[in-house]
Amino acid sequence: MAEALSALGEWERSDYAGTLRSEDAGRVVTVMGWVHGRRDHGGVIFIDLRDRSGLVQIVLDPERSALAHAAGAGVRLEFVIAVRGTIVPRSPETVNPDLATGAIEVVGDEVRILNSARPSPFPVDDAIDAAEAVRLRYRYLDLRRPRMFRNLWLRHRLAARTRGYLDAHGFVEVETPVLTRSTPEGARDYLVPSRVNPGTFFALPQSPQLFKQMLMVAGVDRYYQIARCFRDEDLRADRQPEFTQIDLEMSFLGRPAIFRLMEGLVAELFAEADVAMPPLPLPVLGYAEAMARFGCDRPDTRFGLELVDCAPVFAGSGFKVFADALAKGGTIKAIVAPDGSQLSRKDLDDLTEFVAIYGAKGLAWIRVNPDGWQSPIVKFLSDDERARLTAAAGLVPGNVVMLVADTPRIVHDALAALRLRLGAKLGMIDERKKHLVWVTDFPLFEYDEEHRRHVAVHHPFTAPVEEDLDTLERDPLAVRAQAYDLVLNGTEIGGGSVRIHQPTVQARVFGVLGIGAEEAQDKFGFLLEALASGAPPHGGLAFGFDRLVMLLAGEESIREVIAFPKTQKAMDLMTEAPSTVDARQLRELGIKLDR
C-alpha cells in the first residue's frame, strides 16, 4: 500500500531530537528526522526518532490522537517524519538510562510522513558489522550512523579551530591552483588533458609546495590553506589518492619559531578533540638517533623495546650468518623482550615469518634461561660473544633476544615493524597515551639504487643544514636537511622544512639530483627566477589533516573520517568512478586509447 506522504507545510523544527531533556518537560516541540526504531503494541506505538544529534522516543497513543497513531502505524525504518507533540517526563519505571533523552518522551499530537524509504541494505546503527564495500556503496546511509556523523563533526570542528588559530596568528588563507604543472620527482601525478592545448596535460597538485613558496616571495609572509592534494600511488589504511593537508608557510622565521607556532596549533586541535596534550615544548629527536633507537624515522615512543646495536658484539664472529652480514657492510641489531614466557615457540616462528615480509632472511632468537641459553644459534657463539651480548643488551634471566642480521635498511625495517608488533602483543602500548615528537636532521638525499642517482628525501626545495653546505657536491649523502616531521604515536602527522631561498643553492641541489641547468630552467625556471627576485628566508610544513582527524577520533582508517573515500583500487563504489567516457570527449581531447 502506498502510505500517504505529507508536505512539510509551514512546520519548522523547534529542537534537535537528541538535545531534549527533563527541563524541556511541558514544552510543545516539533522534531524532524528518520525513523530509527518502531515498536507497535497494537495500541500505543513507540517511535525512536533520529537526527544528527541523537534519538528521542515518540509516543503515539490512539486515545490522544487517532490520526497521529494511524500515521505512526504506517511508517517503516528510515522513513522521514516530522512530529509535533509535548515533552512529558517518563514515569520512573520507564526511564531509559541508556539514552541521553531517556528521562522524557515526546507525546505526539500530529505526525507528518515527509518521505518513505526502501528497506535499508544494512542497519543504520553504530554496530559496525556491515562490510565496508556495502557501506561505501550506500555511503549516504552509512553517514547517518551516529559514529560517522561524530567523525564528520570533529573534522569540521578541527578545521574551524585551525582557521581560527591561524587567523589569530596572522596567517592568510590563499587558494592555489588545482590545475597545475607536472613536475619530476615525487609521486605519480594525476593528469588532466587540456582540450585547448592538445597533447598537453595539467597535473593535479601533490601539494601546493611551489605556490606557497611563490607566496612567500610575494611578501604574503604567512600563508595557510586547507588544501586537497592528489597522488596516484597505491592505497593503504592511511592513504587515499586525494587527501587534505593543512598547508602552511612562513617567512623570516627559523625552525624554533616554526615549531613554537605549530605546537600551539596542535595543542588547540587536541583541546578541540578533548584529548590530553603532552607538555610543550615537544621533544625533538634527531633522525640518526631515531633510526638507532627505533629503526625508523617515525617512532612510537609510548613504549620501550628499543633496538640494541650488536654489530660490535659479533665483530669477527665465527657464526657465518652474522659474519657474512657484517662483511657485506650490513649490520646486526636486536630487540629484547623482557619476559620471554609471553612468547611461545610458535610465537617466535610467527615473528620469523613476520620479519620476512620486510626482507629479513631470518630471526635469530635466544632464550636467556636461568640455567643457560636456549637457542638454535647458541652453538655458534663463543663465550666472548655471549659475554659481550649480555653486556650490550643488559640481559637478565627470562629475556628473549631477537636478532636480525642484514643490510641496515632491512634490519631497521624488520626490527621497527617487529618492535611495534611485540609492543602490541606484550600489551606495552597504552592506547590512551598520546606521544608527540619532532624528528629533525633528516638526510637531504638518499641514493636510489634502481635509478642510480640521488633523490631528495623530503623534496628538492629543502634547505641543507648550513654547516653542511660545503660538502654538498663532495659527499651528498652526509648532508643534513633542515627538514622535520611531527610524529604522533608512530604516525607522521606533519612534515616540512626550511626552504632554499637563494637561487645558487637551489641550482647546486638540482645539480646533485641530476637536474642540469637546462632542465632546471625548463621545469623550474619560474622558481629560480623567483628566488632571484628577492626571496625571503622561509619555511613551513603541512599536516596530514585526515590522519590527524583519524587519530583524534580514535579511528583505525582514514576512510572513517572522509565523507566519500575510495577503495584500495581507488574506486568510488557509490558513483562508480572512475568511468569510461564518450568517444566524442576523447576526440575533443585528441586522446586515443590503446586498450
Next chain:
RNA sequence: GGGGUCGUAGUUCAGCCGGUUAGAACGCCUGCCUGUCACGCAGGAGGUCGCGAGUUCGAGUCUCGUCGGCCCCGCCA
C-alpha cells in the same frame, strides 16, 4: 608488481571427510498485541553459494583462473 585474507538470503554469519531438500539470526511482508526501548506472539516470502573453467557418478565444499572488499610489502619527495 607481490604476499595474506575474505566473498553463501537485503545484512551478519553457519554449512563436518564432496553426497542429492543450503540453514540461523536480524531485516522485509501479513495478522495479533496499550509502556516498549534488541518489545513480544503466530505465519510467510526471500538464494546465479562473486564469476568462469576443470576434477568427479555427484562441487557451496577440491583444483586452476578471474573479479571485487580489506590488511600488508614494493610504491607514496
